[in-house]
Every structure is written in C-alpha cells, then in structure tokens.
Amino acid sequence: MKKSFSFNTEPHVADVNGTELRFQAEVLGDEFLDAFTELRDAQKAAQGIDLDDLSTLDPAALRGASRGLRGFLARLMLAEDAERFMAVEVVKDGEVLSAHQDWDEAQQAADQVAGARVKWTMPMPDRILVALMEWVTELYGGGADARPTGSSGCSARALPRGGKGGAARSRSKA
Template sequence: MATKTFSFNTDPHVATVNGMDLRFQAEVMGDEFMDAFGELRDAQKAAQGIDLEDLSTLDPAALRGAARGLRGFLARLMLAEDAERFTALDVVTKEGQVLSTHQDWDEAQQAADQVDGARAKWAMPMPDRILVALMEWVTELYGGGADARPTGSSSASARALPRGGKGGAARSRSKA
C-alpha cells in the first residue's frame, strides 16, 4: 500500500519593504485567492481605457480606484494586523498633522472634506512599482506559479552534490 503525506505551510510568507515586514498568510485556499483576485480584476476593469500618453483623458478617480483595488487584494492575503496597517488612511492637514486614521477610503475622504485644506492619504505610502511587485509575488505564491514553495528550509530539499575530482579535459565548443 502506497502512502503519501501532505502538510500545510505554517510559517507566514514575509515581504520586507523598505525595512518593514509585511506578513502574508502561510496558506491561502483556492476560493479565497480567486475571490481576492476577482475583486482586483474588477477594480482594474474600472480603470480600463486610461491612456497615459494622453493625460487630458486621465480620470484620476479611476486610477485611484485601481490602486485601491491592488492594496485591497494584497491586504486580503496578509495577516490581519499587517493588513490593517497596510490599508490605514490618515487625514492630514496642510502642515502634515494627522487628524484621524480610517480603514475606508470614502470615510477618510469625508473626514478630510470637513477640514479646510485637509486630505486623505495612505498611512503607509508605497510606490506603485512595489505594489505591482508584491502582487506578482503573491500570485506566484498562492496561484501555484513556478516559485510557489514553502518559506524557509525544507528537510525534503535535495542537497547539492559535492564536486569531486578534476574537471573534464574535453574542449568547449565555444572555444573551438
């Protein structure tokens, strides 16, 4: 009788961004990942048609919506504490004083609208290139990409073979 043992990853995946660790769930079940990915796709559909070559047609609200969708996708896959930090929005004055912190963009914007010159901004600002790189990384982790593997070392990993003896005496074709 053949027996095969399977186990779940138990250690969270960690992405270090500018010295700050963002912890992602050790395992994400298929439906959970696909639901989060579906929400991201919906946010990106709303931003379709943006032509960065012709900025006169740029709809900032659509672009912001796509960026919020990307943050939401990543946050759904993070551990709760890190997701809360990652999606926190500060309402700040012109001078940069934080008036309040919110988890919802519309709520933060409403609070900012009540104070002259205040605005809502991400408490953890992050360049879009980093957000996109994080999205690609978690898609590989949870979507079954080529690099999907448990974090840390594995006792089942093959060890490198020791190099023994001398190198071969054959001539390389590239040197011929």
C-alpha cells in the same frame, strides 16, 4: 504505497524598505479567487486609462486601481499587517486630523475640513504594489516559492505526456 503532502505553516514575509508585511501561510483557492475577483473589478472600474495620452487621465480611476490593488494584497495578509497597510489619515498642514481604515470614509472626513487631504499611512510606489501582487500570485497560484522545502522525493512528478509524439516533419529540418 504512501504519499505525504505538506503545506506552509509559517507566514510569507515581504520586506519593503525594512517594513515586514506578513502574508498568510496558505490561502484556499476560493479565498484567493475572491480577492482576485475584487482586484479585477477595481481594474475594470479604472478602464480607460491611456498612458500614451495623459490629458485624458482620470486621477480618480487611477486611484481606484491602486486602492483595488491594496485591497487585494490586504486580503491575503495577516490581519494586523493588513490593518497597518490599509490605514489612511486625514491631514492638513502636516497635522493628522483623523485616522481611518476606509479611504471613502476618510475622504468624507477630509471633505468636511477646508484644505484637508487623505493619505496612506504606509505610502508605497505602485511599482512595489505590482511587484507584491505578482509575488503573492506566484505564492498562492502554485509557483516554485509556494512549496515548502523538502527532499525532492516529496515533490510531485511531472505529468506524463498524453498520446504519441507528432509524426509531422519539422520545418527546420530541410
């Protein structure tokens, strides 16, 4: 008996308002888990965000959570797209003063110029970032979209049920 397996060789593409972000065709389990661990650590640092009481909202914690999500996504992208995705600029009065790949580095540069601020070169609503995170988790976590298309004979069979069915009577059958 021979069993064939295949894996994706073409990048996954997310189209965000006409901008394509290409993600790695396949990501090894450790690589995905490392990226996910970094995301989890960033979310832990943002704990204490209570959306029901915005008076206690710490903008730095919220920004940290968003940056962690961007970092997670960038680790799974092709290098060129990750670089574009993570690019930040220091701006003042609409003029770009400098470009960076690290938010903290850009913030240090902005702190040196009165009235300067840091902004993403590719701004994106958090809801899109969350949707991208869910999509890549499904892709690399074994969701339906992660498998290459092919004949159903290439698909894995359902695992057999272990043991016997239960002998208890159903409550719904009175």
